[in-house]
Each structure stands twice: as C-alpha cells, then as structure tokens.
Amino acid sequence: MEAFNVVIGKVAPMLAANIDTDVIMPKQFLKGIDRKGLDRGVFFDQRFLESGDLNPDFVLNRTAWRGAKFLAVGPNFGCGSSREHAVWGLKQLGIRALIGTTYAGIFYDNCQRNGLLAIELEEEKMSELASLLSSGPVGDVSIDLPTQKISLENNGDIKFDIDPMRKEVLLLGIDAIGSTLMHADTIDKFEHRHLKENPWLC
Amino acid sequence: MKNPKTLYDKLIDSHTVCELDDEGHVLLYVDRQVLNEYTSPQAFSGLREADRRVRRPEASLAVVDHVNSTEAQRISVQPEEGGALQVNFFEKNCKDFGIELFDILDRRQGIEHVVAPEQGFILPGMVIGAGDSHTTTYGALGAFGFGIGTSEIEHLLATQTLIYKKLKKMRVVVSGALGVGVTSKDIIMAVIRNIGASGATGYAIEFCGPTIEALSIEARMTVCNMAVEAGARGAFMAPDEKVFEYLEFKPRTPKGQLWLQAKEKWAQLYSDAEAVFDKEISLGASQIEPMVTWGTSPDQAVNINGCVPNPREETDPIKRKGMERALAYMDLAVGAPIEEIAITHAFIGSCTNARIEDLRQVAAVVRGKKINPDVRGMIVPGSSEVRVQAQLEGLADIFISAGFEWRQSGCSMCLAMNDDVLSPGDRCASSTNRNFEGRQGAGVRTHLMSPAMVAAAAINGHLCDVRTISMEND
Ligand code: SF4
Numbered sequence: 095m096e097a098f099n100v101v102i103g104k105v106a107p108m109l110a111a112n113i114d115t116d117v118i119m120p121k122q123f124l125k126g127i128d129r130k131g132l133d134r135g136v137f138f139d140q141r142f143l144e145s146g147d148l149n150p151d152f153v154l155n156r157t158a159w160r161g162a163k164f165l166a167v168g169p170n171f172g173c174g175s176s177r178e179h180a181v182w183g184l185k186q187l188g189i190r191a192l193i194g195t196t197y198a199g200i201f202y203d204n205c206q207r208n209g210l211l212a213i214e215l216e217e218e219k220m221s222e223l224a225s226l227l228s229s230g231p232v233g234d235v236s237i238d239l240p241t242q243k244i245s246l247e248n249n250g251d252i253k254f255d256i257d258p259m260r261k262e263v264l265l266l267g268i269d270a271i272g273s274t275l276m277h278a279d280t281i282d283k284f285e286h287r288h289l290k291e292n293p294w295l296c
Numbered sequence: 297m298k299n300p301k302t303l304y305d306k307l308i309d310s311h312t313v314c315e316l317d318d319e320g321h322v323l324l325y326v327d328r329q330v331l332n333e334y335t336s337p338q339a340f341s342g343l344r345e346a347d348r349r350v351r352r353p354e355a356s357l358a359v360v361d362h363v364n365s366t367e368a369q370r371i372s373v374q375p376e377e378g379g380a381l382q383v384n385f386f387e388k389n390c391k392d393f394g395i396e397l398f399d400i401l402d403r404r405q406g407i408e409h410v411v412a413p414e415q416g417f418i419l420p421g422m423v424i425g426a427g428d429s430h431t432t433t434y435g436a437l438g439a440f441g442f443g444i445g446t447s448e449i450e451h452l453l454a455t456q457t458l459i460y461k462k463l464k465k466m467r468v469v470v471s472g473a474l475g476v477g478v479t480s481k482d483i484i485m486a487v488i489r490n491i492g493a494s495g496a497t498g499y500a501i502e503f504c505g506p507t508i509e510a511l512s513i514e515a516r517m518t519v520c521n522m523a524v525e526a527g528a529r530g531a532f533m534a535p536d537e538k539v540f541e542y543l544e545f546k547p548r549t550p551k552g553q554l555w556l557q558a559k560e561k562w563a564q565l566y567s568d569a570e571a572v573f574d575k576e577i578s579l580g581a582s583q584i585e586p587m588v589t590w591g592t593s594p595d596q597a598v599n600i601n602g603c604v605p606n607p608r609e610e611t612d613p614i615k616r617k618g619m620e621r622a623l624a625y626m627d628l629a630v631g632a633p634i635e636e637i638a639i640t641h642a643f644i645g646s647c648t649n650a651r652i653e654d655l656r657q658v659a660a661v662v663r664g665k666k667i668n669p670d671v672r673g674m675i676v677p678g679s680s681e682v683r684v685q686a687q688l689e690g691l692a693d694i695f696i697s698a699g700f701e702w703r704q705s706g707c708s709m710c711l712a713m714n715d716d717v718l719s720p721g722d723r724c725a726s727s728t729n730r731n732f733e734g735r736q737g738a739g740v741r742t743h744l745m746s747p748a749m750v751a752a753a754a755i756n757g758h759l760c761d762v763r764t765i766s767m768e769n770d
Contacts, residue, residue: 110621111614112493112593116732121713125363125378127337127385139734168614170494170527174732175711176335176429178445196497199529200429200443207447257319257461270447271348274455277314277323281457284313284325285352294419294550294558295327 096209097267101190102236103163106153107227113167114174115201119183132183158231166227167194172201181208191237193244195220206260209267211239213254223252239265300568302465303534304500307440311423313457324460327422329452330408331358331395333386334713335427339450340389351456353394357417359408360386363714364400366676366703372401376715406679406705409433409521409647414679416546420535420562425452429524430647430729436516437543438535438565443524463529464574466499470507472581477763480515481649481746483507484522485587485597487579493595497527499575502567507581508533513542514653521648522729525594534566588634588759589731589744591622598634600749600761606630625733626741635760637743641724642673642754644747646710649727650678652685654747659691661751661765662698668757673700676708712736725753
C-alpha cells in the first residue's frame with residue numbers, strides 16, 4: 095500500500111451532500127477482474143460529455159483544478175454500494191486525500207485500506223474551508239499527516255484528528271493482512287474455543 | 297444488573313479475538329462470509345499474489361447474482377463479455393480455493409441476501425461479512441451482518457477476522473399498528489426520511505417494539521436490508537420464536553440435539569433492560585403512510601398523497617442544493633402531486649423486496665387486472681427457489697396474464713450491471729433500495745416504493761396509492 099506522509103497539491107471543491115459510489119464509479123466500470131483502468135470511470139457521467147469529450151464545466155476539468163490531488167467533499171461522501179472500485183479509481187486518478195466531515199462507513203474503510211487519506215473535520219472548520227474554496231482557487235495546499243495539519247498558502251493551517259492506529263498504517267503503508275497474521279495463534283485459540291461453545295458453527 | 301449490555305455489545309464481545317489498541321480497535325472473528333462475482337475477483341488475485349490460502353473455506357458461500365442475465369431461458373454462459381469474464385473467474389476461484397458455489401444453473405441460485413437466509417446459512421448470534429452493503433439484511437435473524445470492500449474480503453478470507461472498530465448504538469422503537477396497504481418497506485423508508493441518508497452513519501441500529509415483533513421474518517429483512525440507506529453499518533433485531541420457526545427446517549440449520557442447544561443459546565440474544573444506547577428514536581406505526589421517493593437519495597421521500605417539495609423551504613444550504621439538483625435530474629416540478637407522476641417502467645425485484653411474501657402482495661394487487669399499455673413491467677424473483685415457489689402458488693400466471701415479464705433471479709435492475717438496463721429519460725417505479733442518479737441506467741429516473749405500490753403504479757401508469765386499488769378489489 096502507498097504510504098502517506100506529506101503531500102502537496104490542489105484541492106478541488108465537490109461539496110454536495112451524499113455523493114454516492116454509483117456516481118463516483120458507474121456500473122459499466124465494474125466488470126473487470128483486476129483493478130486496472132478505473133481512472134477513466136471516476137465521475138464518468140459528469141466528467142465526460144455524451145460525445146466522449148471532457149465536460150469543460152466539471153470541476154476537475156477546469157484549469158484551476160486540473161490535476162488536483164485532494165477533494166473537499168460534502169457530508170456522507172461515498173455512500174451506497176460497497177464497491178471498492180470507487181476508491182481504486184480515485185487513487186488512479188491521482189487523488190491522495192479527501193477533506194470532509196463524514197464519510198459512509200464502508201467507503202471510509204476502503205480508503206484506509208488503499209492509502210487514501212479521508213480527513214474528518216469538524217463542521218465549523220469544514221464550512222470555513224468550504225467558503226474559502228467557493229471564493230476561488232486557493233493555490234497549493236499541503237497535507238501533512240505526521241503533524242496532522244492542512245496548510246493553505248496565505249490562509250493558515252487547519253489541524254485535524256485521526257486515530258493513532260489508522261495514522262500509523264497510512265504513514266507506513268502497512269499491509270493489514272500481514273499484521274493480522276502475526277496474531278495467527280491467538281486466532282487459532284479463539285476459533286477453537288468459539289467452535290466448541292457453538293458446535294453448530296462447525 | 298451489573299454491566300448491562302446491548303445485543304450489539306453481546307455480538308461483538310463474543311467475537312472479539314483480541315484488542316488491538318486502547319482506541320476501540322479489535323480483531324473481530326467472523327463466522328461466515330458470502331461472496332459474489334463482482335466484488336471478489338481482486339481479493340482472490342491478492343491471495344494468489346501473496347501465496348496465501350483461504351483459512352476456512354467452509355465458512356464461505358459463493359453465489360452468482362449481480363451480472364447474470366435474467367432472461368427466462370437460463371444458459372450457463374453469460375451473453376455479455378464482462379459478466380462472462382467475472383462468472384468464469386469466480387468459478388475458477390471457488391474451485392481453486394475449495395469454496396462452495398451456487399452457479400447460474402443451480403436451483404438455489406439467487407440474490408446473495410435472499411439465498412443465504414433461505415438456505416439456513418445465516419443463524420442468530422453470527423457475525424457475517426460480505427462484499428455488499430446490504431449484508432445488514434441478516435440482522436432480521438439476530439445475526440450481525442455488515443458490508444465490506446474487496447480488500448477486507450481478502451483479509452477475511454486469509455484470516456477469518458477483520459480489524460474492527462466498535463460502532464455507536466442506536467435503538468429505533470416502532471409501536472402501533474400499521475395501516476392497511478402499509479408495509480415494512482414504508483417503515484424503513486419513513487425512518488430514512490426522518491433521520492436522513494447519513495442519520496445512522498457510525499451506528500449500528502437495533503430495531504424493536506411491538507410493530508417490529510408483529511412483522512414476519514421476511515418483512516423484517518426488508519427493514520434491516522435498507523437500514524444501510526441511512527448509513528447504518530449494521531441493523532438487527534433480537535431473535536424470537538418467529539425467527540426459530542423460520543429457521544427450523546431450512547437445509548443448513550442445525551438439527552436434533554444441536555438445534556435445541558443452539559436455540560437455548562440464541563434465547564440469550566437481546567439487549568439487557570438497563571442497556572444504554574447512544575441514540576434512541578421512536579416512531580408511531582399508525583402515522584406511516586405508503587412512501588415514495590421523489591429525488592435521487594433514499595431520504596428524499598414523501599407520502600404518496602404528498603407533493604414534490606420546494607427546495608426554498610429547506611434552510612440547510614447543502615440540502616437545498618441537493619434538492620435542486622435532484623429535481624432537475626428527476627425532471628419534476630415543485631408542488632406537483634406525487635400521484636400524477638407518470639411512469640414508463642415498473643420493476644419488482646432486489647434483495648429488499650423480492651421474496652415470496654412480496655410477490656404474494658404484488659399478486660393480490662394485480663390479480664385479474666392488466667398493467668398499463670405504456671408501462672413495461674418486470675418481475676425478477678429474489679431467488680430461483682422463490683421463482684419455483686411463485687410458480688407453484690400460481691402467482692407467476694397472475695403476473696404473466698397481467699402483462700408482466702416473469703424473469704429469472706438476479707440483482708437485475710436493482711443496479712443494472714447485467715443486460716437489464718433502462719434508457720435515458722425512462723421513469724421507473726421500483727421495489728429496490730437506491731434511487732441514485734444513473735442507478736438503473738444513465739439518465740434513468742427511479743422512484744422507490746413497496747412492491748405493492750409498484751404493482752399499483754404499473755396498473756395505473758402513474759404513481760398511485762395502493763390503498764385505492766385494494767378498495768376496488770373488495
Ligand atoms: S439486489 Fe441490489 S442491493 Fe441487493 S445485492 Fe443485488 S445489487 Fe445489491
């Protein structure tokens with residue numbers, strides 16, 4: 095998994111509430127058996143016109159936000175379907191972090207498992223950032239995970255919280271399966287007792 | 297009582313292998329997992345790449361459901377290229393890793409969340425993970441099911457555990473009698489409208505109260521299934537005698553002495569009287585009317601007798617914007633009566649509402665009638681067993697004479713990943729769970745409602761109150 099330390103880039107505003115994973119990654123891109131080529135699918139119906147050309151009105155296609163590495167998102171981002179393809183696609187498109195207030199649970203976990211930092215800000219801080227962004231591009235932003243802050247050129251810093259375990263995993267790009275398998279003996283013991291106590295599960 | 301616990305606490309505590317930190321992360325043991333062909337391929341590839349095995353193949357059940365065709369004539373080869381690729385790879389993975397698979401020609405095939413309970417694969421007290429958000433369905437049996445992504449599936453297959461952080465607890469109490477023509481779909485749609493599409497984000501919901509107790513097990517599944525549309529990462533109900541009756545003769549439930557032993561243990565699965573919830577909500581069933589969504593988020597819903605709402609009356613700017621966008625996408629005028637919305641399609645299917653009881657309710661509405669000539673009506677049973685049962689009961693004949701297409705089982709137009717896709721501008725009354733933009737096809741407009749309400753809309757050609765139709769029947 096790609097580690098996250100300090101990343102610098104542009105932040106594009108996408109502040110509508112309840113942007114679901116069907117919108118982030120439409121169904122026609124779910125038909126593969128690998129993770130490839132999903133960058134094209136991201137926000138497909140909004141990013142492209144029917145002709146196949148880029149939709150000039152879509153935020154990520156505008157000059158100011160082209161190549162953005164961060165998205166500032168509305169509440170409940172990533173709701174709906176569990177499809178991890180949404181996160182794979184965002185990462186392939188070059189998105190490294192999301193800044194919002196709340197995320198749907200499965201989506202949030204999927205981000206974590208792929209090294210996509212999903213920052214949860216308090217509503218107040220978020221609305222300040224949102225109003226700043228809606229007044230126009232803010233230049234490069236730096237997201238510093240070790241010190242847990244978002245630094246805006248000329249506009250100060252925003253501190254954010256993240257639980258220590260998630261932080262460590264992201265910082266080191268840890269493979270969760272590998273770390274869980276270190277508990278293999280404990281799992282064995284638990285399983286043995288659990289199946290004995292609930293023999294109908296065998 | 298010392299240290300009273302909620303049902304959720306009991307389920308999680310009894311599955312905690314060890315604590316991982318002091319922030320609430322645990323290693324959670326998962327009893328069973330259900331797999332489908334579209335969210336699992338990369339998990340199996342990951343196992344292969346790392347040369348890992350599936351720790352407990354017998355804990356998995358694999359079902360083809362998302363991409364398969366629902367044409368009446370079943371064939372093992374999927375007509376559509378991507379679907380065929382996924383189905384073939386799924387078969388190979390199950391074979392290589394020793395996992396039982398219900399393939400497309402299996403008489404037990406169907407939508408995973410319909411099939412697993414139907415087979416007795418899900419039992420009270422279990423923790424279940426599956427690569428599909430509607431895994432919450434299993435809560436109706438007193439199990440704790442939740443959706444996970446593909447990386448987590450890989451983790452689960454390799455370790456039979458997940459790294460888990462405990463949720464907050466919400467209790468939703470529903471009391472009073474449901475009116476005629478009002479169903480459990482309307483209960484959950486009312487809850488979602490009341491608390492919003494993220495109202496239960498970060499929570500596990502326990503549903504209880506006399507109204508819930510009075511519901512059949514299948515009706516309870518509809519409630520737990522759709523709780524994820526309010527953001528809940530788990531939804532369940534304490535198992536009662538009805539659950540035990542439902543399970544007793546299912547193919548995979550324990551038998552004989554084991555059954556008695558299990559039942560005794562399951563009877564302990566309830567929230568202690570003193571247990572504390574982080575949030576409590578109560579709802580009066582008699583106030584619930586048949587519900588319909590008008591927008592593109594499941595919480596954008598109104599009573600069938602209502603009108604398209606006005607965004608200007610919404611004070612929250614983000615919600616107002618969402619409403620404006622939804623109105624434009626849905627092509628609806630503010631203030632228009634909901635009952636005047638004309639439809640082009642009617643779809644009855646999905647893991648929310650395509651069980652046998654749902655189909656019986658549809659049959660009661662359409663018996664002896666014809667669907668509107670401008671409407672294409674499709675019925676896709678939740679499982680192949682439901683399909684056979686509906687045929688035995690004569691329901692299929694009723695549907696066919698009414699003008700519905702009677703199809704094979706699968707997810708079909710719930711997410712339109714197979715060849716069942718509508719065209720831009722189509723408007724569909726749907727018994728499914730998501731009305732997102734493009735869910736049933738790019739530019740398609742979806743209105744969610746109960747199956748009986750879909751049936752009523754199919755007959756009239758526009759959204760309408762099923763209660764007026766039942767009265768004509770009487
Ligand atoms: S029927 Fe719909 S919600 Fe249910 S599993 Fe299939 S796609 Fe998901």
